[in-house]
Amino acid sequence: MALYVEKYGGTSVGSVERINAVARKVSAEVADGHQVVVVVSAMSGETNRLLALANEINDHPPARELDVLVSTGEQVTIALLCMAFDAQGMCARSYTGAQANIRTDEVHGRARIVDIQGDAMQADLDKGRVVVVAGFQGIDENNNITTLGRGGSDTTAVALAAALKADECRIYTDVDGVYTTDPRIVPEARRLDQVSFEEMLELASLGAKVLQIRSVEFASKYAVPLRVLSSFEAGKGTLITSEENIVEQPIISGITYNRDEAKVTVRGVPDTPGIAHRILGVISDQHINVDMIIQNISEEGLTDFTFTVPSADMAKSIKVLQPLVKELNAHEVVADDDLAKISVVGIGMRSHEGIATTMFKALSEKGINIQMISTSEIKISVTIRKEFTELAVRTLHAAFELEK
Amino acid sequence: MALYVEKYGGTSVGSVERINAVARKVSAEVADGHQVVVVVSAMSGETNRLLALANEINDHPPARELDVLVSTGEQVTIALLCMAFDAQGMCARSYTGAQANIRTDEVHGRARIVDIQGDAMQADLDKGRVVVVAGFQGIDENNNITTLGRGGSDTTAVALAAALKADECRIYTDVDGVYTTDPRIVPEARRLDQVSFEEMLELASLGAKVLQIRSVEFASKYAVPLRVLSSFEAGKGTLITSEENIVEQPIISGITYNRDEAKVTVRGVPDTPGIAHRILGVISDQHINVDMIIQNISEEGLTDFTFTVPSADMAKSIKVLQPLVKELNAHEVVADDDLAKISVVGIGMRSHEGIATTMFKALSEKGINIQMISTSEIKISVTIRKEFTELAVRTLHAAFELEK
Numbered sequence: 046m047a048l049y050v051e052k053y054g055g056t057s058v059g060s061v062e063r064i065n066a067v068a069r070k071v072s073a074e075v076a077d078g079h080q081v082v083v084v085v086s087a088m089s090g091e092t093n094r095l096l097a098l099a100n101e102i103n104d105h106p107p108a109r110e111l112d113v114l115v116s117t118g119e120q121v122t123i124a125l126l127c128m129a130f131d132a133q134g135m136c137a138r139s140y141t142g143a144q145a146n147i148r149t150d151e152v153h154g155r156a157r158i159v160d161i162q163g164d165a166m167q168a169d170l171d172k173g174r175v176v177v178v179a180g181f182q183g184i185d186e187n188n189n190i191t192t193l194g195r196g197g198s199d200t201t202a203v204a205l206a207a208a209l210k211a212d213e214c215r216i217y218t219d220v221d222g223v224y225t226t227d228p229r230i231v232p233e234a235r236r237l238d239q240v241s242f243e244e245m246l247e248l249a250s251l252g253a254k255v256l257q258i259r260s261v262e263f264a265s266k267y268a269v270p271l272r273v274l275s276s277f278e279a280g281k282g283t284l285i286t287s288e289e290n291i292v293e294q295p296i297i298s299g300i301t302y303n304r305d306e307a308k309v310t311v312r313g314v315p316d317t318p319g320i321a322h323r324i325l326g327v328i329s330d331q332h333i334n335v336d337m338i339i340q341n342i343s344e345e346g347l348t349d350f351t352f353t354v355p356s357a358d359m360a361k362s363i364k365v366l367q368p369l370v371k372e373l374n375a376h377e378v379v380a381d382d383d384l385a386k387i388s389v390v391g392i393g394m395r396s397h398e399g400i401a402t403t404m405f406k407a408l409s410e411k412g413i414n415i416q417m418i419s420t421s422e423i424k425i426s427v428t429i430r431k432e433f434t435e436l437a438v439r440t441l442h443a444a445f446e447l448e449k
Numbered sequence: 450m451a452l453y454v455e456k457y458g459g460t461s462v463g464s465v466e467r468i469n470a471v472a473r474k475v476s477a478e479v480a481d482g483h484q485v486v487v488v489v490s491a492m493s494g495e496t497n498r499l500l501a502l503a504n505e506i507n508d509h510p511p512a513r514e515l516d517v518l519v520s521t522g523e524q525v526t527i528a529l530l531c532m533a534f535d536a537q538g539m540c541a542r543s544y545t546g547a548q549a550n551i552r553t554d555e556v557h558g559r560a561r562i563v564d565i566q567g568d569a570m571q572a573d574l575d576k577g578r579v580v581v582v583a584g585f586q587g588i589d590e591n592n593n594i595t596t597l598g599r600g601g602s603d604t605t606a607v608a609l610a611a612a613l614k615a616d617e618c619r620i621y622t623d624v625d626g627v628y629t630t631d632p633r634i635v636p637e638a639r640r641l642d643q644v645s646f647e648e649m650l651e652l653a654s655l656g657a658k659v660l661q662i663r664s665v666e667f668a669s670k671y672a673v674p675l676r677v678l679s680s681f682e683a684g685k686g687t688l689i690t691s692e693e694n695i696v697e698q699p700i701i702s703g704i705t706y707n708r709d710e711a712k713v714t715v716r717g718v719p720d721t722p723g724i725a726h727r728i729l730g731v732i733s734d735q736h737i738n739v740d741m742i743i744q745n746i747s748e749e750g751l752t753d754f755t756f757t758v759p760s761a762d763m764a765k766s767i768k769v770l771q772p773l774v775k776e777l778n779a780h781e782v783v784a785d786d787d788l789a790k791i792s793v794v795g796i797g798m799r800s801h802e803g804i805a806t807t808m809f810k811a812l813s814e815k816g817i818n819i820q821m822i823s824t825s826e827i828k829i830s831v832t833i834r835k836e837f838t839e840l841a842v843r844t845l846h847a848a849f850e851l852e853k
Contacts, residue, residue, distance in 0.1 A: 061502070061505045061506055064506065065506065095525070098465070098525075098529060099528070099529065099532055101465045102465055102468065102469065102529055102532045102533050102536060103532040103533065103535055103536040104536075106532040106535065107531065107532065107535050109542075109543075110528045110529075110531040110532050110535070110543055111528070111532075113524060113527065113528040113531075113543050113545070114524075114525060114528035114529065114532075116524075117521035117524045117525050120517060120518075120520075120521045120524075121499070121502075121518060121521050123517065124503070124514040124515070124517040124518035125502060125503065125506055125514075125518065127511065127513075127514040127517075128503055128506045128507040128510040128511065128514050128515075128518075129506050129507065131507055131510065131511045131514070132506060132507040132508075138513075139513075139514055139517050141517070141594075143547065143592075144592055144593075188547075188548055189548075190545075
C-alpha cells in the first residue's frame, strides 16, 4: 500500500466528463489498496471568468479580495469531484485551503506555504476516504484567504506530499513527461524516465513549461519524489527525484531554448568598482529580471557591460539606462532582441570534460555563430541569432545522442 | 452614529451595475457617519448554475459537498462588492461564513446558527471599514461549511445584528415593505409603517413572502428591529419591532390568503382517545406539514376528523391513510383541494371583541360559505371555495378599513 498525492490541472477537470474520469482513475487506485490525496485546480476557463468580473468592477482590484474571489474556482472543483466519487460509490471528503490548514505568508496572489498540518487529512485517509484538496490556495495567520500564484496547485501537491510523507507526488498534465527537448522541433526527442531535481530546475527555468519551478524547489528541499504524467494517456511519465536515486545517469539530460531574451549592452563604461551594481540597480528597480550577465576585460580603462532581459522589457531597459549613460560618461546603450538562448543541461557535466567543446564544435560546423556564453555547474548556455534556433537544437540533440 | 446591518438579496446584486449601486448607497451612509455591515446573497442565477453542475454529476449529491459548492456563490459576491467599494475609495473587508465565525449546527443545507463572535468585524467597523459578510453560510464545530437553506441570508443578517447589537437590521428586497394584503388583489392595499414581530410571523407564515420566517423568529428572540425596504426605490419600508415599541397599533394589520391548501377528512372515526395522534402520526411520518386541525363533537360514538395539508401532499396523504381507515373501521377518507384559506391578523384582536363577527358577517353578505374556522390569539383563519379568494380578501380589506 502506498500513499500518493495526485494533482490534476484545470484541463484535466475542465468538464463534468473529465471530473468523472478523474474519479474513476483514482477509484481504481484505491481499489488496488492505495491511499490517495487529490489536489485540483479550477475548471479551465473559470479563473479567467472570475477575473473578468473583477475587472469589470475595478481596474486594480484589491489583492485580498481577488484571492477571496478566485479561490472559489478550486472550491467548486473539490465539491464536484467529491460528488463524482460519491456517484461511483467511493467515500471522499473535500478540503478548502483553509480546511486543509495550508498556512502561507501574507503575500496575496503569490503567497508561499509555510506550514501544513496534515492530521485531519491523514485521519480521513485511514478511514478509507479519498481526500480532495483545493490547490493554489491557503490561509495566512489572520485567516485571510491567500493564493499561491500561477502554477500554485503543483506546489500545493508537493507540500501536501511532504507533510503527509507520501510515497510519490504525481502531477497529471497534458504532456506525458519531460522530454530531452521540444518534440515540435526534434521529432526524435525522447521522454526521460528519470531526471534529477537540479536538472529539472534548469530545464523548467529554461522554458520546458511542464512544472512550476517553485514546486520542483519544494520537492527537492523535502526530497519528495515527483512524477509528471499525462491525464489523458496511460504511461509512466517522468520521475523527478534526488540525484542519488537515479541509477543510470546520462551525461546530458536535455536541450532547451528560449526565444524571448534580448541583449542590452552599455558600451564604453569606465571600468571602476561598483559599475555593475549601478547598471543592474536601475534595471532591478523596474522589476526586470536579468538572466545572463557578461563583462569582458577592459581596454584603456573602458569596458562593455552586457546582460539579457525578457524581450518585452528591452525598450524599458534602454530608457532607464539613458540617464545613467550620461552620468557615467559611457558611450552608448545598444540592444538586440533578434536572439535565442540555447542551453545544454546535465548533471554528468560535473564529471565529464569536453561537453562545452562538443557543443561549440557542433554549432560551428553548422555555421552558427555564438554571441554570448554562460555556464553553471550543470548547464552551458549560449546566445545565437534567433533564426538558427531550431537548427541549433536539432544539432545539439544529435551531437549528444539524446535520441538513444 | 448608528450601526446598521443591511442585507441585499440575489436580485439586488445580480449584475456588476447593481453591485456598484449597492456600494454607492452604503458609501453614502458611511459618509453620513454610520457603521455598516453588508450581508449579501449569491448573484441571482448563480446558485442554480452550481446546482445544475452538481446534478450533472450526481443525482443525489452528498449534502456536505453541496454546501461546499453553493457557498462559493456568496463568496464571489462579497469579493466583488469589496472591489466595488474600493473603486469608490471606500475601505471594505469581506468575510466568508467561516471568517465571520458564524457557527452552526451540523445539518447541511438547513443549518441553524448557534453562535457568532463579532469581535473581528467590530474592530474593522471601528477602523472605518465596511464589513461585507457572505449570507446563507456558516461553519460547524468541525469546520465543515454549512448553509442555512433558502432565505438564509435574512437569518444571517438578523443574527449578525443581534451579535453586534446593531441599531437596525435592514432587509433590502424587491418589494418596498409589508402590505395590508396582496396589492395585486387589492389595489388600495397600504404599506404598513410598523408591524409587530408576532403579527409578522403570522403574515409571513400565511404567505406574505417578504421575509424568511426564521429570521423574524430570530429578530423577535433578540429584539432586533427589522426593516424591510426596496433595493430599487427610496422609502422607509416597514419596521418590524416589539409590540411595546409600536405607538399606534391598529386592530387589524393585514389579510393573507393561501390557495395551496387541501382539506383531508377521515369520516366515521371511532371517538376514542389517541385517534388524533394515530391519524396525524401517519401524516407526519411522511414529513407532511399539517396546518389547520378540526374535530367536531361526536355522534353515536363516531366523529369526523379533518385537517389541511399543502395541495401537493394531498394524494400522498390519502394513500397513507387508507390502511389506517381499514384498521380503525372508519368509513372513508375524503379530500378536497378546491380550497383557499383567508386569515385576518392583528394584535388588536386581544383587546377588541367582535372581530370574528365582523369577519363572518362581511363574508356572508357576499354569499361566501365558510367551511372551516381556526383561531389563535392574533389571527382568525377560514377556508372557503378557491374561486372566492379575491372577493373574500377585498371584502375583508374593506370591512376592516385597512386602506385608511
